Amino acid sequence: MTLLISSPHAHGGDSIRANMLAVILALLPAAGVAVYLFGWLALFLIVLCMLACMATEWGCLKLMKRPTDRIGDGSAALTGLLLALTLPAAVPWWMALIGCVAAIVLAKQVYGGLGHNPFNPALAARVVLLISFPLHMTSWLMPMHAPMLIAIPPLNLYDFSTCWQLFWFGPEALGKGLDAITMASPLGHVKTEWSRGIGAIEALRNYDYSYLDAFLGREAGSLGETSALALLLGGIYLLARHTITWHIPLSFIATVYVLAALFNAVNPEHFAPPLFHVLAGGLVLGAFFMATDPVSSPVTPRGQLIFGIGCGILTWSIRTFGGYPEGVMFSILLMNCAVPLIDHYFRPRVYGK
Amino acid sequence: MLPALFERFGLNQLWPTGGFPGGVHPPEHKITADSPIIELPLPPQLILPLKQHIGEICAPLVEVGQHVLRGQKIAKSQGYVSASVHAPTSGTVVGVQDHAVPHPSGMGRPCLMIEPDGEDRPDESRAPISDYRNEDPALIRERIRMSGIVGLGGAVFPTFIKMLRDQRHPVQTVILNGAECEPYLTCDHRLMLEHAHDVLRGMDVIMHAVNAQNGVVAIEDNKPDAIAVMRGAIEAAGMDNVEVRTLPTRYPQGGEKQLIQTITGKQVPEGRLPLHVGVLCQNVGTAKAIHDAVCLGVPLIKRVVTISGDAVPNPANVCVRIGTPIPFVLAQCGLEDLNDVRLIHGGPMMGERLPRTHVPLVKSTNGILAFHRQSLYSEQAVEEPCIRCGHCVEVCPAGLVPNELAWHCRNDQFDRGQDYNLFDCIECGCCSYVCPSHIPLVHYFRYAKGQVAKIEKERAFAELSKARSEARDNRLAREQAERAARRSKVRKQHAPAADKAAKTAEKKTDEGKTGEGKTEAVKKEGDKA
Numbered sequence: 077m078t079l080l081i082s083s084p085h086a087h088g089g090d091s092i093r094a095n096m097l098a099v100i101l102a103l104l105p106a107a108g109v110a111v112y113l114f115g116w117l118a119l120f121l122i123v124l125c126m127l128a129c130m131a132t133e134w135g136c137l138k139l140m141k142r143p144t145d146r147i148g149d150g151s152a153a154l155t156g157l158l159l160a161l162t163l164p165a166a167v168p169w170w171m172a173l174i175g176c177v178a179a180i181v182l183a184k185q186v187y188g189g190l191g192h193n194p195f196n197p198a199l200a201a202r203v204v205l206l207i208s209f210p211l212h213m214t215s216w217l218m219p220m221h222a223p224m225l226i227a228i229p230p231l232n233l234y235d236f237s238t239c240w241q242l243f244w245f246g247p248e249a250l251g252k253g254l255d256a257i258t259m260a261s262p263l264g265h266v267k268t269e270w271s272r273g274i275g276a277i278e279a280l281r282n283y284d285y286s287y288l289d290a291f292l293g294r295e296a297g298s299l300g301e302t303s304a305l306a307l308l309l310g311g312i313y314l315l316a317r318h319t320i321t322w323h324i325p326l327s328f329i330a331t332v333y334v335l336a337a338l339f340n341a342v343n344p345e346h347f348a349p350p351l352f353h354v355l356a357g358g359l360v361l362g363a364f365f366m367a368t369d370p371v372s373s374p375v376t377p378r379g380q381l382i383f384g385i386g387c388g389i390l391t392w393s394i395r396t397f398g399g400y401p402e403g404v405m406f407s408i409l410l411m412n413c414a415v416p417l418i419d420h421y422f423r424p425r426v427y428g429k
Numbered sequence: 430m431l432p433a434l435f436e437r438f439g440l441n442q443l444w445p446t447g448g449f450p451g452g453v454h455p456p457e458h459k460i461t462a463d464s465p466i467i468e469l470p471l472p473p474q475l476i477l478p479l480k481q482h483i484g485e486i487c488a489p490l491v492e493v494g495q496h497v498l499r500g501q502k503i504a505k506s507q508g509y510v511s512a513s514v515h516a517p518t519s520g521t522v523v524g525v526q527d528h529a530v531p532h533p534s535g536m537g538r539p540c541l542m543i544e545p546d547g548e549d550r551p552d553e554s555r556a557p558i559s560d561y562r563n564e565d566p567a568l569i570r571e572r573i574r575m576s577g578i579v580g581l582g583g584a585v586f587p588t589f590i591k592m593l594r595d596q597r598h599p600v601q602t603v604i605l606n607g608a609e610c611e612p613y614l615t616c617d618h619r620l621m622l623e624h625a626h627d628v629l630r631g632m633d634v635i636m637h638a639v640n641a642q643n644g645v646v647a648i649e650d651n652k653p654d655a656i657a658v659m660r661g662a663i664e665a666a667g668m669d670n671v672e673v674r675t676l677p678t679r680y681p682q683g684g685e686k687q688l689i690q691t692i693t694g695k696q697v698p699e700g701r702l703p704l705h706v707g708v709l710c711q712n713v714g715t716a717k718a719i720h721d722a723v724c725l726g727v728p729l730i731k732r733v734v735t736i737s738g739d740a741v742p743n744p745a746n747v748c749v750r751i752g753t754p755i756p757f758v759l760a761q762c763g764l765e766d767l768n769d770v771r772l773i774h775g776g777p778m779m780g781e782r783l784p785r786t787h788v789p790l791v792k793s794t795n796g797i798l799a800f801h802r803q804s805l806y807s808e809q810a811v812e813e814p815c816i817r818c819g820h821c822v823e824v825c826p827a828g829l830v831p832n833e834l835a836w837h838c839r840n841d842q843f844d845r846g847q848d849y850n851l852f853d854c855i856e857c858g859c860c861s862y863v864c865p866s867h868i869p870l871v872h873y874f875r876y877a878k879g880q881v882a883k884i885e886k887e888r889a890f891a892e893l894s895k896a897r898s899e900a901r902d903n904r905l906a907r908e909q910a911e912r913a914a915r916r917s918k919v920r921k922q923h924a925p926a927a928d929k930a931a932k933t934a935e936k937k938t939d940e941g942k943t944g945e946g947k948t949e950a951v952k953k954e955g956d957k958a
Contacts, residue, residue, distance in 0.1 A: 081533050081784065082872035084858030085798075086455055086612065086777040087806040090820070090865040092813055149813070191814035191866075321823070375819035375832060424450070424828040426850050427686060428699040 096150030102310030110299040113219035114165040115233030122160040128176035129156030136185040158198035161300025165217040175201040215258040216296040267401035276348035290355040301358040311364035320368040323380035328363040331388025362404035379422040449687040451826040452679040475543040475752035476789035484510030498552035517730040517750035520545040535784035555726040576722035582712035585793040600639040601707040608683030611776025616733040617713040621655040625662035631716030644671040651678040681857040738798035773798040813866040821860035831860035838877035
């Protein structure tokens with residue numbers, strides 16, 4: 077250990093570990109909603125991903141002959157949790173495992189480990205999965221308690237053995253096809269209806285969409301993205317704790333809202349309403365927990381605003397004009413690329429200059 | 430309440446709440462705020478470094494064995510930016526030698542050793558200037574210069590230089606810096622409580638010397654008693670043009686540039702002085718010292734120091750003679766055994782860790798903090814990778830991007846470092862304080878600044894050598910050209926005499942020979958030079 081004699085000799089007590097644990101804590105409400113909607117299956121996925129990410133991280137550190145106690149900083153566990161929350165509940169276990177290895181090895185350790193990854197590891201891994209397994213990554217398991225489902229869900233997800241079978245052996249083990257137990261997400265539904273020439277308003281009407289259910293989270297989607305309420309609770313905790321600042325979440329969500337409102341005002345039949353955009357898909361999860369990943373976002377307040385606005389424009393554009401129904405993930409990753417440039421050009425004003 | 434909430438959520442950047450950008454609020458630990466200043470006894474020996482200020486080192490005026498009186502000048506300044514040293518008590522000079530001084534390197538500097546005779550007889554050659562208001566400001570500045578007064582807030586810049594009048598930039602406002610934003614330190618706080626009148630008179634002397642129209646006493650809101658006392662003293666003295674301004678408690682509120690922005694709303698432009706925005710900043714302790722020098726005729730021979738930290742049994746504010754060994758001062762506060770104790774010279778945010786304990790207390794010492802080894806953060810910290818959280822950017826009062834800057838400094842990319850405004854860093858330590866990865870950012874910046882200074886020095890030396898050798902080459906070439914010109918002139922004069930052609934031809938060869946000889950001689954001379 078080098079003996080430091082330089083000031084300051086006091087410290088505020090912040091640490092990487094404390095920050096990572098705070099984010100994990102802030103994600104617990106969303107994880108709770110996931111368990112409420114998807115039962116044991118959500119729990120299995122979350123535990124599997126967290127353990128797999130930590131094990132992979134440990135292996136990488138061991139291979140690179142770095143101190144393995146780095147695992148204790150909690151960053152790998154957080155990546156695992158974030159990745160799990162972005163997965164559809166019906167993904168096979170081995171797919172989640174591939175995602176975990178991709179997140180830690182491809183998106184993090186090859187760049188030099190914590191602090192050096194240009195992309196958010198969880199999102200990069202999700203892209204790997206989405207491109208490799210497009211069918212599974214866009215098949216949303218029918219959740220429990222979703223009022224818009226006319227029939228009761230085909231599977232009782234609170235039953236341990238059902239979920240155990242489904243998790244390890246897939247729906248075939250229960251004698252059902254993937255189609256029979258999954259449904260479209262609101263965003264996916266709107267996209268499909270558009271391709272059939274039906275406007276957003278009409279599409280939402282025949283989907284039986286409700287803002288309240290979207291806010292509370294009683295709809296189809298990835299494990300942790302459905303409930304804006306749970307995510308907001310966690311986000312406010314992080315803001316109050318000063319782990320994140322308001323710049324990225326606010327500018328991100330506000331940009332999506334404003335863009336959607338503008339186009340919706342011009343052609344309300346075709347373009348989806350702004351509130352739908354805000355509550356749908358992974359926007360709240362992405363804005364509060366993904367885009368704010370410190371390593372892959374800008375460091376300066378102004379840069380963070382630019383970053384958030386860029387994410388917002390890209391998200392709305394991909395959702396409206398792109399090939400994928402959801403654009404949050406791609407928008408954040410694309411803006412991650414721009415971070416070095418943003419950091420270079422949007423520095424704070426130096427005192428006296 | 431609301432501003433605090435804004436700050437917590439980072440909203441203060443949306444709606445500026447006044448003051449300087451960034452800053453932190455560390456736990457104050459002002460445990461000595463209620464302990465009155467204690468006058469310490471004389472130590473068995475005083476050690477007086479000949480350089481206790483920014484600038485040139487002083488030259489001793491006394492010899493070993495000589496007897497000196499209290500307040501007698503014992504070392505004179507040798508340059509313009511310098512401050513003389515005075516004997517803190519009467520006694521005998523017992524040595525002029527190198528001794529360790531309070532410096533993070535533990536290095537030695539020439540010091541005068543004085544053994545007090547215990548009588549403490551004063552040198553009465555300097556009369557007080559009690560009617561300073563009718564005195565020539567130049568004379569007051571000279572008195573301040575002769576009294577060896579430097580900025581006692583820690584910067585130790587000779588005070589008289591700051592008070593020079595500049596016709597183009599008149600000083601409108603004198604700011605008395607009583608912010609004392611460093612944790613633990615309470616010496617300025619106690620000075621304001623116990624010597625409010627003297628401090629204010631000192632401020633009045635400054636205002637008279639620079640012809641300022643108004644004055645501001647700046648105090649952080651964690652010292653309500655000092656604010657009340659100063660307000661009362663201003664009223665009692667009838668100083669209508671002086672006001673007390675309450676500042677939010679936020680480190681580094683007491684930094685000169687930060688204070689000026691909080692008080693005036695203006696930033697000191699880059700490369701300029703506070704003077705250029707019409708402001709003069711002086712520390713509370715400096716004002717007291719100026720009062721003593723001008724109104725009492727006593728030079729800077731003692732100062733108030735806060736002795737605190739978790740290893741000190743009886744923390745206190747003490748008034749000590751300059752040159753008193755630090756172990757002696759600590760022993761007076763109940764700390765005898767300095768093994769496993771870490772000493773900080775100054776406050777915890779900007780103070781230096783002292784690698785050697787047997788050093789004297791100097792003009793810049795505003796506090797001595799003694800911590801148990803295990804409770805000193807800077808010794809326990811283990812650096813982790815930067816996670817780019819941006820907290821350092823938020824808190825930097827200079828508006829820098831510390832994480833990027835540290836990256837360049839650590840990799841010896843000093844050009845990039847300067848591109849990231851390395852030299853605008855004021856080393857306040859806010860970035861290191863908030864860093865979750867425990868990166869010693871300030872350490873890297875200091876390292877880089879030192880390296881840049883070294884490189885600049887080497888470059889300047891190389892350029893000087895180059896200029897010298899070029900000048901020599903030019904001189905030689907010029908001399909040769911001059912000789913050639915002279916020669917051809919002579920040739921032309923002789924040319925019309927055609928009948929003497931044969932003789933000229935002979936002469937030419939002679940001249941050529943002597944000419945060549947001369948060139949060689951010149952060359953030799955040049956080599957010698």
